[in-house]
Amino acid sequence: MPPDTISAVCTAAGEGAVGIVRISGPVSAQIAGKIFKAQNGLSLAAAGSHKMLYGHIYDQDKIIDEVFCVYMRAPRSYTTEDVVEIHCHGGRMALGKVLALTRAHGARLAWPGEFTQRAFLNGRIDLTQAEAVMSIIRAGSEAALRQAVYQQEGLLSFEIKTMRAKLKEMLTRVEAALDYPEEDLEQPSAAEWIALLTEVGCQADRLLNTAPAGRVIKDGLRAVIAGKPNVGKSSLLNSLAGYDAAIVTEMAGTTRDSIEQELFFADMPLILVDTAGVRETADKIEKIGIEKSLAKMRRADLLLFVLDGSEPLDADDRFLLTNFPGKPCLILINKSDLPARTARAEVKALTGCAEQDMINISVKDKSGWPVFQARLRQKAGGAGALLAEGVCVQEQRHAELLAKAAASLRDALAAARAGLPPDCLLIDCENAFYELGRITGETVSDEILREIFSRFCLGK
Ligand SMILES: Nc1nc2c(ncn2[C@@H]2O[C@H](COP(=O)(O)OP(=O)(O)O)[C@@H](O)[C@H]2O)c(=O)[nH]1
Ligand SMILES: [Mg+2]
Structure with a gap:
């Protein structure tokens, strides 16, 4: 038709x-x-x-x-x-x-995205380039725009296509040898397999490693403000947001639900999440809020632990500080306008945090503020700066497919190293080839295409 x-x-x-x-x-x-x-x-x-x-x-x-x-x-x-x-x-x-x-x-x-879909179906652009069109439109920072343009220019496609081409060459050789036994074609040697699978596998892993940073550049860094009640979490959110987004009172347990505030910080979209204070409580509603807080903390890219520096650490503080090992965090020892009673040494011992990640601040009189801002900028920008020169994987869809391809390549490599015959490697190799093709759209179902293009704006 x-x-x-x-x-x-x-x-x-x-x-x-x-x-x-x-x-x-x-x-x-x-x-x-x-x-x-x-x-x-x-x-x-x-x-x-x-x-x-x-x-x-x-x-x-x-x-x-x-x-x-x-x-x-x-x-x-x-x-x-x-x-x-x-x-x-x-x-x-x-x-x-x-x-x-x-x-x-x-x-x-x-329908939404139909013009771009036609550009894709007619072969002018591949699927990653089509997806980049929306990323360009939605880019909220210079870094996001730069990455979207890289993708639209075909830098990601190029990486995927080179990986596919290498796999294809090998697959063709194997198939030819199997299909035409009378021609006496030589099967690739185990050493050749290992060399190829190592090379392509490394390329897939390298690209996959850019995905966390890519997500932060595209969707923003989720920084979750955590702490027990009344330490100044909501005050911190309001102060960074520049207006009273959250209610602040001297009563513990004021924030029951979490509040999200999107803002720009160091040319990076920052999604700041204020949470209900975590403490032992019998209050049913507060308990639900606390469960939510913990869930938000688990999903955070960065935790901003707030402590009340005018009080010694208590069981609630200790619980929080030790509950998320390995998560990037800053520890803000707040209320430094009051006499200090929190032992930094204990905080350090509990968390293993670097000295410069424990910052004395006062949301009230803004002391320590420049130090905090500079450190937050470093933490938030670190991801972006890392990849300033190269293209990174930004779409969740791409990351998932790449992970599948990388896993298949690892399996094939293990089989090659174990000295299994080529037809055992073939399936994994074909899988990887296929999953990579789904990224660029060479092997993608109509259903996925519809799903992707339906997220476009009307008229694009
Ligand atoms: N002295 C002093 N009080 C503060 C500071 N930051 C917040 N507060 C007060 O601490 C109380 C609790 O603040 P809030 O932001 O609601 O704490 P949250 O429960 O952790 O969200 C309020 O009365 C704030 O005015 C600070 O830096 N110094
Ligand atoms: Mg609060």
């Missing part, structure tokens, strides 16, 4: 100086020709590809809007199909009317 012609408004909803209606498909120029008249009298086809024409959109003989119109002839367009874009005034009525006219003349309303 030949593709139909689709149209959509591809600029954001709401009022704007300019709004664009995009049409793509075999009859897009015909549809535009029925509603657009150029001031210079030229038709879109006669004006030529990629030429901006000034004119008007008509509903029969009634002028609807004053516009620019551009025809991008296949295959030099976003979708690789014939595309027409009508640059109208960016109002709801003008755009709605122009869109309705395109539909009245035969276009179908595009």
Whole structure:
């Protein structure tokens, strides 16, 4: 079935100086020709590809809007199909009317992501590049934009494709030797297998190692503020957020639910989570809140432990400080405006924390604030800085598939080392080849494609 012609408004909803209606498909120029008249009298086809024409959109003989119109002839367009874009005034009525006219003349309303999906299906871009389009649109920091552009430029695809090409070459050799025994083709040796699987396996692992940082760059660093009640957690959140997002009182147990606040810190989206104070309690609601707090802490990229520095450590503090070994953390010894009674030495002994990760602060009078900010910046930015030069895996989907491929490669390598015959390695090797292909979209189901593109904006 030949593709139909689709149209959509591809600029954001709401009022704007300019709004664009995009049409793509075999009859897009015909549809535009029925509603657009150029001031210079030229038709879109006669004006030529990629030429901006000034004119008007008509509903029969009634002028609807004053516009620019551009025809991008296949295959030099976003979708690789014939595309027409009508640059109208960016109002709801003008755009709605122009869109309705395109539909009245035969276009179908595009679903979200359908233009990009066509670019993918027509082979202009692969799946990682298609996904990068949304990452570019949603990028909230320079680092996120840079990574999205890397991916869109095909840096991730290149890595995946080289791995696949190496596997493919080996698979072809093995199959040829099996399929044509009369030709006397030589099977790859065990040493060749081991060399290949080590090389590709390392490449997969290296890429996979970039995934945690990639996720932080794309989705933000989840910093969870943890501590027993009344140490100043909510005050800290409010102070970093710059407004009173959480209720602060002198009563212990004020925060029952966790509060999330997204902000930018050191060019990095930071998701700051305030939690209910963790302590032994009989209160049913408080208990539920505490369970939630612990769950949030487990999911955190960074823990900000808050202690009340004007009190000695107690059992609740000790419980928290020792409950998350190995998690990146900063320990904020708060209320330093009051006489100090928390023993740093004990905190250090309990947590094994580096000296510079235990910071005396006062949310109240902001003492220790610059030191805290600098350290938080280092912790938050560390992930991003690490990868400033190279592409990293940002999508959860990519990370999961890469992990599967890496596992298959490890299995194959173990088999090769154990001296098993090549057909035993073959299945694992084919699996890895297949999983990698799902990343770039060479071997991906329609269902996954629908799922991916449905997350796109309308008109993209
Ligand atoms: N003196 C002093 N009091 C503070 C400081 N930070 C918070 N507080 C007070 O400690 C109490 C508990 O604060 P809150 O943020 O609600 O603590 P949370 O229960 O840990 O969220 C409030 O009365 C705050 O005003 C500080 O740095 N110095
Ligand atoms: Mg609180």
